[in-house]
Amino acid sequence: MEEPDPVVLRAATAGDLDAFEALVRLYQQPVWRFLCHLVRDPALAEDLAQETFLRAYRNLAGFAHQSRFSTWLFQIARNAGIDALRARDRGARLLEVVPVAGSRPSPEAEAELNAGLDALSPKLREALLVVEVLGYRYREAAVILGVPEGTVKSRVHQARERLIAWMDADAGEAGSQAR
C-alpha cells in the first residue's frame, strides 16, 4: 500500500484541507473497496468510507507515526465497518446466517465468490480482505484487525479453506444437477 508524501501528511495534520483532500483521493479507492467487501453493500461502504476519512481528519493530530499512515487509516475503516455490521438489522443478519437453499449462487465465478464471501463470518472475511485485497503482511494486518499475528494467520487460512470448500461444493452441485 502506497504511503502519503510526508509533506502532504504534515500539511493535512496542520489543517490544510487541500492536503487532506489529496490524502482522501490517494486512499478512497482501496478504502471503499475494502469496506465494500467487508459490509457487502456498496452504498453503505460509500457512507462508511466518508466516515472513515472524517474520523481520520478528526484524529490526525493524534496520529503519532507508531504505524504507517495507511495501516492506521485501515484500522479506522475496519472499526467503522464493524460498527455498521453490528448495527445491521435483524432480518439481514438472519439471512446472512441461514443461506436458504433456493438462494444458492449461480455458477458464474464472480457470483460464486461473492456468495462465498457472504457466507464467511465477518472475522474471517475481514482477515482475508486485509491480506488478500489490501496486500498487507500478517504483522500489519494484526495491527489493523487488533488481533495477534498468529490469529490473523489462522483466520486467513480458515477463510481460504472455507471459501475453497464452498466453491468446490458449488461446482459439485452444478455438475451433478443435485437440485
Added chain:
Amino acid sequence: MSCTDARRLVSERLDGLASEGLDEHLAACGSCRAFLDSAEDLRRGIRFEAVGAVPDIATVVRAHLAADPPTAAPLRSGYSYPNQGADRSTRNEAVERRRGRRSVVAVAAAALVAGVLIGVNLVGVGEDGPRPVAAQALPARVAAAQARIDGLQAELRLTERGWNPAVPERRYTGSLHYRAPESLALSWRDTTAYPSGAWRPNDVDLRTDGATWVATGVPDCPSVAQPECSSAPREQTVSGRPPFADDAPVPLDLVVPVRSFPDQDIAEVAGEGTVAGRPTVEVTVVAAQVAPLLEGLAPAGNLRAVHPTDEVELSLDAADMVPLRLRVLASSDPGRRAWAVQRGYADRPGLAILEMEVTALRLAPPVADGFAPPAGTVAGDAGFRPGPTGLDLAPAVPDGFTLGRVGRIDGPTPTAVWSWSDGRAWIRLQATDAWSGARLFGDLGPLVRPVRVGAVDAFVSPDGRQVGWHGDDLDLVVDGSVGTDTLLAVAAATGVPSVALPTAWPEVRSASPAVIRRSVPGALSLDVDGFEAPAGRVDGPTAVQFTAGAGDRRLLLAQTPGGRIAQPTEQVYESVRVRGVDARYAPGPNRLEWVESGLVVTLEGTGLDRAELLAMAEGLALR
C-alpha cells in the same frame, strides 16, 4: 507432514512466509496440489473481483469539512500510542447483539460513583431511588417458572412512538400462541392511520412448529427513507429446522424471559401491580438486559430499534413470570441523540417509545394447532432430519425432562442432535465425529472458561449457556435455557471423556484468573457483580478477559504491558479520570483506556452506559 499442516503452509507461502518441506508434500499429494491451485484461483478472483466504479468520496468529505470543520479530538497532550495486542474480535462477536442491564438500584449506585468520578452532580438517585418490596431474587423465580409453562394464549396491544416524524405513533393489536417446547405463533396487525397509501402497514407474522419456521413482514429500511424505501412484505421460510436453532429463532423470552434474568443477575422485584386481572411483580431494567425479549417482539417487519441504555419498566406475572406489560423509555444517554438522529427517530428523553401489554391471558396451549405453515409453503432446508443420529451414543434423559426432537443435521459437518424439554425449559446436545475446524466445536466464542466436571475438561461460553468439549473421536456441545451447572451435569452424564485439545486450537490458551495473574503480573480481574465468572486467555504478553451478564450485557478487559495507550481511531473521545489516573473514553465502542501499573488497560462494555462502565472500571481489583 499431514495434509492439514501442508494446507496451512500453502496459505502461509501465499502470504510470503517460508514453507519448509511443503514442496516435498505437494509433489506426493494431489489433493494438496489442488488446494494450492484453488487458493491461487481464489486470490486472482478476489483481487480482480469487480465491485463497480469507485465513488467520488473526496469531494463529499471536503464539502463536509468545509461546512462543519470538526474540532480536534479532545485528547490530553502527552499521550503517545503503541499498539495493543488486545483481541478485539472478542468484542465484535460479543457486541453483535447488544443491549442488557440490571436493576435500577444498581444503575443508580453506579451513576453515583461515576458522578463523583467525572465531577458531575447527580440529583434524585439515592434516597428517592426505588427499593425492593420483595427481596426474592427474580432470576430464581424466572428459572423455576419456565418448567411450569406448557402453553399459553395471549391477546396483545402494542404502541410504538418516535419511529418517524410523519407517523408519531403506530398502534398494533396482536396475539401470541405457544405450545411447549417450541411451537409458537406471533402476529401483529398494524392499525395505524398513515398519512397516505404510500406507507405500508407493519403487519408481522411468525409461525413455527419447531421443525418449520415462517416469518413474514415488510423488509426493514431506514425510517428516514420512508415511505419510498418500503417494499412488499417478504416471507422467510426454513424447513428442517434443528431443535432450538438460533438462526431461525423462536422468541421464547416472550413466554418466560429466561435469558434476561440468568442465575447470576442481581435484579430484584421493585413493585407489585395487576395486568389483565393478574397479579404482577415489577422490575425496572435497561433495554440491554431484556434484549432477547424486545427482539422477540419483532421477528420480522420494521418495528423501531431500542437504544441499549433505554429504561424498561417490566411487569411479570407474579406466579408464572410471563411478561404482561413493558414500557420502554428513551434514555438521556449522551450517545443516544446521535443514534436516534442517524435512524431518523423523533425521540426525546423520557418518551415511551414502546408500550406492550397483554390484554388477555390463558395459560394453556391452544386447542387448534395452528403452528405448522400452510401447505404449499416452499421453504429453504436447514438440514435437520429426525430419526437415527448416526452416532453410537445414548445420552441419558436429564432429570425432570422428556425427550424431544432427535436426529441429524446434514451438511459439511454432519451433527447428531438430542433435545429434551420440561415445559418451556430445554436442553440440547450436539455431537459430531466429523469436526475439522481449528477450534472447539459449537461456536462457543473466542474466549471460554475451562471447567472440570467428572472425566470431562469442559469449556463454558462467556454467557454460561454453552458447554463444549473435545473427545477422542467426538466433539460435543451442550446448551439450553437452564443454568451452567445443569449443562455441566448433562455433559458429564454423556460418559464421553475429554482428551487434550490440539495445540493449535485457541482454547488451549484459555486461562483462569490465577493463570492470568501469574502470566501478566499486576493484571486486574474482571469479577463483576451480575456477570458470569470471566473467560480468559493469555496471548503472549496480553491477557484478555470477557464476561456476559443478563441479556446482551458484555464486558471485555484487555491488559498488555506498556506505558502508552493506542493511537486514536474513533471519531469522538472524552478525557475522564479512572482509578486516579487520566483515561480516554470513546463513546462509540463504549471503551475506556488507561495505563496502570505498567499495563495498558482497555475496558469495553456492551449494554452498559458510560456511568456504569466507569463504575465498573473503578471496581476492578487484583484477585
